[in-house]
Amino acid sequence: MIMAQARDLGRRYIKAFLKGFFVAVPVTVTFLDRVACVARVEGASMQPSLNPGGGQASDVVLLNHWSIRNYEVQRGDIVSLVVVIQLAES
Numbered sequence: 001m002i003m004a005q006a007r008d009l010g011r012r013y014i015k016a017f018l019k020g021f022f023v024a025v026p027v028t029v030t031f032l033d034r035v036a037c038v039a040r041v042e043g044a045s046m047q048p049s050l051n052p053g054g055g056q057a058s059d060v061v062l063l064n065h066w067s068i069r070n071y072e073v074q075r076g077d078i079v080s081l082v083v084v085i086q087l088a089e090s
Helices: 002-034 065-069
Strands: 036-042 058-064
Touching: 002 036, 002 065, 036 065, 058 065
Parallel strands: none
Antiparallel strands: 036 058
16 A cells, blocks of 8 residues: 555656656746847957956856847947858868
């Protein structure tokens, strides 16, 4: 009797976990792709605005994808670009 209850409890736990997992993962991926994501800024390229101490320190920034989709970029905003390099096939 106790063993059957423990087995049932385990199955319910796994079922609830999987249900939450299969909802949370697509929502998180969509949010990070469409709304905002977190990035780390390292090096001297953005000094003194970001990473003012230099050295091994790094700053963490929130990249707002929503503003760029609506063309709400203003003077003074920091814009992050992703460079995609295609290698020529030989």
